[in-house]
Amino acid sequence: MRQWARLPPNPSKSMIVSGKLENVPLLDVLQVLAYSKQTGALFVESPDTSGTIIFVKGAIVCGESSSTRLLLAKAAREVEPQSRRAFRRVQAMACLTEILSLRKGTFRFSKHETPQSELAGVDLRPFYASTPIPTAELLLVLATMVDKKDDAPPQDGPAVHDRAHVRYTPTLIEAQISMGSSSLSGYLTNLSVGGAYFRGDALPEVDRVGALRFELRGEGTVSTEARVAWARAESTAGERGVGLAFDSIPESEKKKIRAYLDHLRELASEMETTL
Secondary structure, three states: OOOOOOOOOOOOHHHHHEEEOOOOOHHHHHHHHHHOOOOEEEEEEOOOOEEEEEEEOOEEEEEEEOOOHHHHHHHHHOOOHHHHHHHHHHHHHHHHHHHHOOOOOEEEEEEOOOOOOEEOOEEOHHHHOOOOEOHHHHHHHHHHHHHHHHHOOOOOOOOOOOOOOOOOOOOOEEEEEEEOOEEEEEEEEEEEOOEEEEEOOOOOOOOOEEEEEEEEOOOEEEEEEEEEEEEEEOOOOOOEEEEEEOOOOOHHHHHHHHHHHHHHHHHHHHHHHHO
16 A cells, blocks of 8 residues: 655644645645635645645645646536536546655645636636535545555566544545454545544445554554444445444544544644634
8 A cells, every 4th residue: 555655743834834845745735725624726836847726615626737737728618517527527636646746846825715716827617616526535536546556566577333423534544454364455534533434445344343453643553443334335436435433442542543633633723823
């Protein structure tokens, strides 16, 4: 599985609103913007490329980068709503793929009271006619694509709980569930002290109980028993996930989760105050 770059232990307010990609991974910036439901534009600059992501209440309206500007214009010209949504999604993913690959450069977030109407000479009003794309959804798709690419053999050789959660984070948290002799790997896209939402290529059956392990930035490894409480289709494409309930989570592990979520809320609050 891909190990995403991690945020420094105690990032400052200015680092959240603007900073260097060498110090603050862009993935973490995107997650804080989504969590705090920001409306505005995220600008990314590097010696090789530049890009902009437009947010409304933490969701992505569209984006543009050096190699995807033509895709943005094409998506805006689409008259049929379904085709426009499809092109916009492809374009946004292409833009995110390009800017998330950067390891050097700068970023800056500009908060807007009203949605931005134009980007790179393209009228954005057609995009606001449809629902913005959830940031966590795009990040999860990208992470899955990277994992599958990383797992592929090289070209030049052989292959060697309960739904009533507290406010959750759209963070992608790599996790493993062990059930008997089998172990499943995936991502937690919803986390609280009472449970989590698990997505993966293989999913456990409802009512099964297994050992769950995952790492929380700054808090270490969390280990707890998890019960598969429910399952549901997550998208029109039929992608599925399962809800995990932490029925007997140790208090020590609860403290780690609370500390992690509190830290994320602090970052979101700092961003609100700074902006």
